[in-house]
Amino acid sequence: MRAVITVIGKDMVGILARVSSVCAENNVNVVEVTQSILQDLFAMIMLVEISKCKIPLPELSEELTKTGKELNLSVHVMHEDIFNSMHRI
Template sequence: MKAVITVIGKDMTGIIARVSNICSENKINITEATQSVLQDVFAMIMLVEMTSSQITCAELSDKMDTLGKDMGLTIHVMQENLFNSMHRI
């Protein structure tokens, strides 16, 4: 299963490292990532592969939500098929 992780918030050191660390700890492979900083706003979208992970998308979402609260960021996790359905024109 694939999932999409989006991260938005004030730019600071360590955002990518902390998000990537949660993925690594849970055997989640980052297959694609794009990020940019617009003035002082950080934005990132990651496509991750969860096939080898022992946690569900909902559990990953909870972990990322906790990280987001700790860092003052908004982090969303969504299954890729749901994300694609929501953004289809």
């Protein structure tokens, strides 16, 4: 099972490290990352493997949302199946 994590906000040092740390603490493996910086806006999409996650996906989402709020970032977590369904034509 996989999930998609999106992060958007003002660019600063350590965003990738903080989000990745929350993932690592919960045994979530980062499979793929893409990020862009547009002027001072940071945007990142992570594809993560959640099959061995220590906590349910809604709790992981809450933890990442909390981390995002601490950094003034918008963080969203979505199961890959839902993400694919939403973006299918």
